[in-house]
Amino acid sequence: MSKTHTLLMPLDMHLHLRDGVMLENIAPLTAYSFSGAIVMPNLVPPVETLKDIQAYKARIIAAVPNDYFEPYMTLFYKNYDKKFLESISQEVTAIKLYPAGITTNSEGGVSSFNIEEMRETLQAMSDLEIPLCVHGETDGFVMDREAEFMSIYELLASTFPNLKIIMEHITTKEAVTMLDKYENLYATITVHHLILTLDDVVGGMMMPHLFCKPIAKRPEDLDALLNVALAAHPKVMFGSDSAPHPQHKKEACGCAAGVFTAPISLQLLCEIFEQYDKLDNLQAFVSDNAQSIYGICPEFKEITLEKRPFVVPKDYSGVVPMYAGEEIAWAIESVD
């Protein structure tokens, strides 16, 4: 009998579901194998009112009628007053901060980190216990953007010591180091950043389906990420940053950033954790740590994965996944 591994209530703590037909096509893929997901607010226009949040949540739930799945909603960070934040605090799980223009649909983000201008909002979030999720990149040289952002994380973490700050989709050894430096800093890590370096993206041919922001970094960065993920460091959570784009936008001249991993994340994670003989730590990485950090209690869902060859589909409704058409080592066996 082949090897199996069971995961309870997997959570994707960083997910792009988009909207409209794309939402309808891809949300069921995550809802099938995850109990819930932190849903990013970078729609066009972004999610920034109570009405936006409630309407988007309703559209997500309508897109996944056959599965139990909890969309943990987020608000697009701007400077908000405390009264507004109080009014939405029960509707959102976190607020997501984008530096302006740093990635897809982030034009309305923060253009300068003036702590005095942000103080009211961040202090209110701290008081209301709303975590701050951050896309931590400067507009510097592409390989340095995340490392350069560390001083901003340090400023935020030290100025608001009771605010939970999640360094999203970290890609560098510098970010890993921060986890043990500030009590209120946490991180999500994608599955593709546990596999790729820049070599995979542009070292041989140029691979648009592996192109994302933050871009995959150096071998020593990959090692640092693997170290904390495989150990299920208690401040680290899985967040796929699965980011669907239509095939024609990925394979064009000037391709959009984002790796689509939602339907194969758990399978790939089993492969990686098994390879390093750390399968026992995967439960904490894909669910337990997130439950503790966010204080959330997803309903019961049990996913059993089996070690058997699985050929990744060439596309899911026109969205090309990582490893499209290639064989991976684990498959989903059952969902209860």
Next chain:
Amino acid sequence: MSKTHTLLMPLDMHLHLRDGVMLENIAPLTAYSFSGAIVMPNLVPPVETLKDIQAYKARIIAAVPNDYFEPYMTLFYKNYDKKFLESISQEVTAIKLYPAGITTNSEGGVSSFNIEEMRETLQAMSDLEIPLCVHGETDGFVMDREAEFMSIYELLASTFPNLKIIMEHITTKEAVTMLDKYENLYATITVHHLILTLDDVVGGMMMPHLFCKPIAKRPEDLDALLNVALAAHPKVMFGSDSAPHPQHKKEACGCAAGVFTAPISLQLLCEIFEQYDKLDNLQAFVSDNAQSIYGICPEFKEITLEKRPFVVPKDYSGVVPMYAGEEIAWAIESVD
């Protein structure tokens, strides 16, 4: 009256002309504005016999019937005996060494730098005064490949002190540093590596037409390259590494490496050198240094460029150039 600048006998010391219909389409573009070019031997199969050299040269000359243009032929490096090298020494200007598999059509290159296995060939080249052109990259991490190759340049340069070694299409500050460390090390620099960093390739969108090998590096590398090019360091020559691929191979998933600059190189060089107020040094960079280093005497050709907006064509016979459809600041005014 607008500003003009005249160049005499421009030389492209690193050029890919390919073969067949591609050769017929693109060779005239270089022949129009350059007096001559070092033609790379990485055809399929590579140029490695006297017959190959003579036949390829004849095909090049046949492709440019209306222009004076000297194709300086190269041989694909393998370990050859001295007798063979004597037989071809008058037919080639240099021998080009590729590490195996490092770039387009390089599968038959050198797979290990065992100096004893290479000694007969390299000593004979030294004796016969045949320069060695080298694609200097290891198979390491993409951003480190050239810097890692420096120890091989040092080994070659110190073991064969009378062999002229040209570090082709250098992209790093480490390679620039080598120029003043070994008397017999020289370099070519492309125009795109005087403009791009990795930021331009994958920092915003992913730009296949700016993807090349070696890949564009960091800002401090760009600065180092600009320093020696703008100063027309006497050991540095212009070599475009212009590398045409059909549009469908550049804009596909898994795009081929190479930037096509042949028809706009001189215009872009004028723009760069003027920007830094170094136009007076351009003649040395695009011709005089190469004449001295290689001991070649091209026939007279005078190119006058004019500072006026020029919109780069979207393609040349199905090959998309750098800056396709965009406006650049200089244009070719006349060729005599």
